[in-house]
Amino acid sequence: MKHHALDQLQIVAEVKQDFPRRLTTRAERLERWAELLEQIPHRHLSTLHETEYQPARVRATMRGDDSPISVAFKDPVLRAAGMENDTYGEAKRFFELSDEQLHRVICYCHFGATVSAATAARHIRAAISGKQTGLFARLRAIFVG
Secondary structure (H helix, E strand, O other), rough: OOOOOOHHHHHHHHOOOOOOOOOOOOHHHHHHHHHHHHHOOOOOOEEEOHHHHHOOOHHHHHHOOHHHHHHHHHHHHHHOOOOOOOOOOHHHHHHOOOHHHHHHHHEEHHHHEEEEEEEEHHHHHHHHHHHOOOOHHHHHHHOOO
């Protein structure tokens, strides 16, 4: 194998040094997802209908075009890290979220037919930090501390 300096290689080939590092932790994967959503914060994304009322096997297969989950799946970095498809069950597995956490990001009952990308990102960041979001969580924080 012949070794060359970077400046010599750039003469004969396009050298990309910004190859994404491997996302190995839950927090890194969630952070990447939030960042993807925040790239177009006012984008309206589709929600999934009544996830909390679906049997687990049905809920696991739920998906929607242009949903927050599909935004994650379109990302080559997350796919390289092991995201296999854009279903609810795969998002739950890959991002290591509870049903309650994923429900806050994706469910129709919170947002209607669409959710803004910024709102979905905020709920994902709450999952990273472990903080609850929403009216009741804010009220609890005010009264309980």
